[in-house]
Structures are given as structure tokens and as C-alpha cells.
Amino acid sequence: MMDKQDIPIKTDRRRSPETKERILDAAEKLFAERGFHGASLRDITGACGVQVALSYYHFGSKEDVLQAVVDRRAIEHIGCYQKSLTDALARNDGKPIPVDSLIEAFVVPAIERFTNGDDGWRYYIQLLAHLSYESSRSSYAKPFFKYDDIVNEFISELKRSLPDVSAEDLHWSFYFLQSALTNAVLETQMIDRQSQNLCCSSDFDALIKAMKNLFSAGLLGLKPRM
Amino acid sequence: MMDKQDIPIKTDRRRSPETKERILDAAEKLFAERGFHGASLRDITGACGVQVALSYYHFGSKEDVLQAVVDRRAIEHIGCYQKSLTDALARNDGKPIPVDSLIEAFVVPAIERFTNGDDGWRYYIQLLAHLSYESSRSSYAKPFFKYDDIVNEFISELKRSLPDVSAEDLHWSFYFLQSALTNAVLETQMIDRQSQNLCCSSDFDALIKAMKNLFSAGLLGLKPRM
DNA sequence: GTCTATAATGGGATAGAC
DNA sequence: GTCTATCCCATTATAGAC
Numbered sequence: 001m002m003d004k005q006d007i008p009i010k011t012d013r014r015r016s017p018e019t020k021e022r023i024l025d026a027a028e029k030l031f032a033e034r035g036f037h038g039a040s041l042r043d044i045t046g047a048c049g050v051q052v053a054l055s056y057y058h059f060g061s062k063e064d065v066l067q068a069v070v071d072r073r074a075i076e077h078i079g080c081y082q083k084s085l086t087d088a089l090a091r092n093d094g095k096p097i098p099v100d101s102l103i104e105a106f107v108v109p110a111i112e113r114f115t116n117g118d119d120g121w122r123y124y125i126q127l128l129a130h131l132s133y134e135s136s137r138s139s140y141a142k143p144f145f146k147y148d149d150i151v152n153e154f155i156s157e158l159k160r161s162l163p164d165v166s167a168e169d170l171h172w173s174f175y176f177l178q179s180a181l182t183n184a185v186l187e188t189q190m191i192d193r194q195s196q197n198l199c200c201s202s203d204f205d206a207l208i209k210a211m212k213n214l215f216s217a218g219l220l221g222l223k224p225r226m
Numbered sequence: 227m228m229d230k231q232d233i234p235i236k237t238d239r240r241r242s243p244e245t246k247e248r249i250l251d252a253a254e255k256l257f258a259e260r261g262f263h264g265a266s267l268r269d270i271t272g273a274c275g276v277q278v279a280l281s282y283y284h285f286g287s288k289e290d291v292l293q294a295v296v297d298r299r300a301i302e303h304i305g306c307y308q309k310s311l312t313d314a315l316a317r318n319d320g321k322p323i324p325v326d327s328l329i330e331a332f333v334v335p336a337i338e339r340f341t342n343g344d345d346g347w348r349y350y351i352q353l354l355a356h357l358s359y360e361s362s363r364s365s366y367a368k369p370f371f372k373y374d375d376i377v378n379e380f381i382s383e384l385k386r387s388l389p390d391v392s393a394e395d396l397h398w399s400f401y402f403l404q405s406a407l408t409n410a411v412l413e414t415q416m417i418d419r420q421s422q423n424l425c426c427s428s429d430f431d432a433l434i435k436a437m438k439n440l441f442s443a444g445l446l447g448l449k450p451r452m
Numbered sequence: 453g454t455c456t457a458t459a460a461t462g463g464g465a466t467a468g469a470c
Numbered sequence: 471g472t473c474t475a476t477c478c479c480a481t482t483a484t485a486g487a488c
Contacts, residue, residue: 019471033363037263040463051473056465058471133359136415137259148419155420171421172436176406178416183405189362190404193374194381195397210398217447218440245453266481277455282483284453 020058022048025120028069032123035130036066036140063140070131070143073124080109081150085157096161100216106154107181107208114185115204129182151178164224173222177215246284248274251346254295258349261356262292262366289366296357296369299350306335307376311383322387326442332380333407333434340411341430355408377404390450399448403441 026048030039041062045052059065088097088105097105110128113121134141155174162170187201199206252274256265267288271278285291314323314331323331336354339347360367381400388396413427425432 035261035263035360037261038364041465042463052464053466053474054472062464130359132416133356133409133412133414134261136413138264145419152420167421168425168432169436169439171417171425172433173440175409175417175420175425176402176437176440179406179409180402183359183401183408186359187362188359190358191397191401193371194378194401195393199394199397199401206394207398210395211402213395213448214399214402214441214444216444218442218444221443221447222439267483268481278482279456279484280454288482 019050019054023050023055023058023065024069024072026050027065028120028123028127031066031069032126032130036062036134036138041065066140067143069124069127070146073121074143074146077109077113077124078147078150080113081106081147081154084109085150085153089157096163097157099158099161099219100212102154102157102161103177103212103215103219104208106177107211110181110185111204111208125185129185132178132182158219162219162222165219165222166225169222169225170219173215173219177211180211180215245276245280249276249281249284249291250295250298252276253291254346254349254353257292257295258352258356262288262360262364267291292366293369295350295353296372299347300369300372303335303339303350304373304376306339307332307373307380310335311376311379315383322389323383325384325387325445326438328380328383328387329403329438329441329445330434332403333437336407336411337430337434351411355411358404358408384445388445388448391445391448392451395448395451396445399441399445403437406437406441 023045026044027039030044030047033039034043041055042052044065045055055062055065059068084105088101091101092098110125114125128144128147131141131144135144151174155171158170158174159167184201184204184207189201191199192201199210249271252270253265256270256273259265260269267278267281270291271281281288281291285294310331314327317327318324336351340351354370354373357367357370361370377400381397384396384400385393410427410430410433415427417425418427425436
């Protein structure tokens with residue numbers, strides 16, 4: 001299980017104030033790669049050259065480490081979603097946002113950090129995907145709920161953009177969009193296998209384009225409610 | 227962790243030939259609910275009133291138990307997909323299958339077993355969903371690959387139904403459909419929260435309808451390749 | 453085939469010296 | 471804040487009696 005990771009081993013021992021951050025970096029990576037149960041605190045602290053006991057000193061329990069990993073980035077990330085939505089609204093003078101722009105506004109805050117951010121953001125986004133699958137079955141997946149509010153703001157905008165479509169259809173459709181996005185960032189290489197490398201899990205430009213193509217057409221083609 | 231499950235405790239000890247099946251039933255359930263790492267062999271054997279050692283006798287390692295769980299149903303399940311596709315073709319005299327029928331033909335073999343099958347099938351379908359997220363990162367998720375061939379048959383049919391759309395768009399779109407389906411059977415209750423119970427994770431009739439609505443419109447609205 | 457017993461290791465968590 | 475040492479239990483896995 002142990003596996004020396006990218007995080008450089010600590011050399012200067014004794015009171016380095018960034019120890020907490022080192023643990024969070026390693027936890028972020030290993031939780032993302034192996035899931036909560038799949039990564040032990042020994043793996044995590046071993047990967048960043050820190051004593052196991054320090055994770056307890058700094059955070060408490062293993063679940064607390066996960067909580068801290070999410071807390072570290074969640075507010076900033078949710079802020080990015082907020083800004084993305086506000087910008088899209090501004091570009092349209094507060095009028096309903098075109099469906100394809102709204103899709104892009106929702107997808108980009110995750111994908112951008114995934115492709116352009118540092119590795120930490122990559123792992124964080126993957127971890128969120130993991131947690132979304134665990135929610136309602138595992139107590140440790142609760143941190144993920146922080147995103148509920150901002151997601152609902154996007155759905156409200158979608159309702160404004162497509163006022164004639166039933167709320168049920170819009171909720172389901174946005175749910176499918178989220179599923180597609182979540183699955184995509186896990187890069188399972190399912191699509192690479194299925195398409196014999198015509199499509200590539202790691203080609204996020206193609207992903208965004210394909211998402212806009214399908215979901216725009218789908219949302220715009222939904223029948224008005226009777 | 228231990229948790230007495232639905233599987234009745236074995237009473238008549240000594241050479242009961244169904245011990246293997248009992249272990250598989252319990253493993254199916256617990257792997258589906260907690261993931262591979264989240265369920266231990268103690269949990270599994272404890273849940274069905276069998277000695278831990280017997281799981282090693284019958285299967286070998288923990289990964290072998292998982293493999294056996296999948297093997298037990300995979301061939302039958304893949305056969306259901308095959309039949310579903312063949313039937314759809316027959317209904318259309320071998321001509322290209324209408325997109326909404328093709329979507330239904332793909333979704334139903336999983337959903338039907340999920341809603342109408344016994345609990346075992348429910349857990350099995352959920353387990354498949356779990357494995358699809360782990361593939362390419364965990365060696366134990368390999369069993370899932372068995373489904374690649376039949377999925378590709380559906381995609382080939384989709385190409386026949388929509389000959390003017392680029393293969394890229396079709397592969398991505400079908401990938402999104404699979405993501406939506408996979409996520410849905412996990413019943414994370416995300417959509418319940420987001421819609422304030424207007425939509426319900428466990429309402430699979432509504433799910434199928436919404437899938438057909440969105441993905442039919444989306445696929446039919448895809449632009450022809452240039 | 454099933455059981456008990458046990459090996460061997462891993463893992464979460466804590467105490468206490470420095 | 472950091473380290474060593476350790477507790478204690480869970481876990482995978484095996485040996486051997488019945």
C-alpha cells in the first residue's frame with residue numbers, strides 16, 4: 001500500500017509550520033486516487049515524510065483529515081462557480097442565459113482547475129467526484145453537500161432560460177449533466193476503450209465541446225410542459 | 227462495521243452446499259453498499275453466519291470473492307443486453323432503431339433488474355456502478371470490462387441510426403448516457419436534495435422517461451458532421 | 453466442507469518524552 | 471510541534487483438527 005508520492009519528503013524537521021499543509025496535500029492526492037477507505041493515514045503521512053501521530057495532533061481523526069481537505073478549497077471553489085454564474089449573467093445583461101453558455105459556465109469551474117490548476121486542484125476535483133458517489137451511504141461524504149446551494153442557483157437560472165419546460169425535466173437533465181461531468185473527471189478511460197482511442201478521457205476540450213453539443217440540443221429539444 | 231444483514235444466519239452446519247452462494251450473496255450486498263475496501267471479509271462472512279476461513283477455502287483471496295460475485299451474474303446480464311438489442315432490431319425489421327427505442331433498450335436491462343429483480347440483482351447493479359468508477363485505477367475493478375463488447379454493439383447501432391453524426395459526438399454522447407445511468411442506480415439522493423423532493427432517486431419510471439426526453443432530443447439535435 | 457486457532461500485518465488512535 | 475513507542479483492535483490469510 002505504501003507508495004512514495006510526488007510530495008517531497010520533509011527534510012528540515014522540528015516545527016515547520018507547513019506540516020499541516022503537507023498532510024493535506026498528501027491526503028488530497030491519496031483520497032482522490034484510492035477513496036477514503038483505500039488510503040490509510042500511514043500511507044498519507046508516509047507519502048509526505050511526516051509522522052503518523054502528527055495527523056492526529058493537527059486534525060483529530062481520519063474523517064477530520066478528509067473534512068479539512070475539502071474545507072481548504074471548497075469556499076474558493078464555490079466562489080469560482082459563483083463568479084462564473086455572475087459573469088454569464090453580466091454578459092447577458094441579466095437576461096436569461098443561453099443554454100449553451102449556462103452549460104459552459106457550470107462545467108468550466110471544475111474543468112479549468114482540473115487542467116490548468118496545480119496537481120492539488122486536480123486531486124481535489126477527483127475527490128469531490130468520489131464523494132458525490134458515496135453521499136447518503138457514508139457519513140464521511142457529507143462535506144460534499146456544501147455545493148448544493150450553488151448548484152441550485154444554476155438550476156434556477158436554467159429554469160429562467162427555459163421557462164416552458166417542466167421543472168422535473170430540468171432537474172433530471174441537470175442531474176444527468178452533473179453525472180457526466182463527475183464521471184469525466186475520474187478519467188476512467190472507459191471512453192478510450194469504447195471508442196478505440198478515437199475519444200480520449202484526458203481531452204477536456206473535446207469533452208466540453210461534446211457536452212455542449214449534446215446537452216444544449218437535449219435541453220432545447222425538451223417538450224414544453226403541458 | 228459488523229452488521230447483521232438480511233441474509234439469514236446459517237443454522238444447519240456441516241456441508242451445506244450453498245455456502246458458496248451465501249458468501250456471494252453477502253459479498254454482493256456489502257461490496258455494493260460500502261465498496262471493495264469498505265467491506266471486510268469478516269463483515270461479509272459474519273453477515274451470513276459463515277466462518278471467515280470458508281471464504282478463503284471457497285474462493286482464495288478477497289479479490290477472488292469480488293471476481294466470483296461478478297462472474298456469477300455477468301454472463302446472464304450481458305445476455306439480457308444482447309436480447310434487448312436483438313429484440314429492438316427485430317421490432318424494426320433490422321432497420322436502424324429509432325433513437326428513443328435504442329436508449330430504452332440500453333437502459334432497461336439494468337433498471338429492470340434493479341426494480342423488479344430480487345435484492346441480489348439490485349446489489350449487483352450497484353456494484354457494477356461502483357466498479358465502473360474504480361476502473362483503470364484499481365486492479366480489482368477489472369471484472370467490469372466484460373461489458374465492453376456489448377456496449378460497443380449498442381454504439382454501433384447508434385451509428386447506424388444517426389449516420390450523419392460524427393463518431394466522436396456519438397461516443398461522447400453514449401458515454402454521457404452511461405454516466406447518467408450509472409450514477410442513477412447508486413441512488414445518492416442528490417437529485418432529491420436539489421429538487422426538494424420534486425424528483426426522487428428511487429422513481430425509476432421518471433428516470434427512464436427523463437433520460438429518453440433529454441438524450442433523444444440531444445442525440446437527434448446533434449449537428450451532422452461537416 | 454467446516455471448524456478452531458493462530459500467524460502476520462495493517463490501521464486508528466493515544467501517552468509522554470523532547 | 472515533533473518524535474518514539476505503544477495500545478488495541480481489525481483484517482487478510484493459513485495450518486491443521488474434525
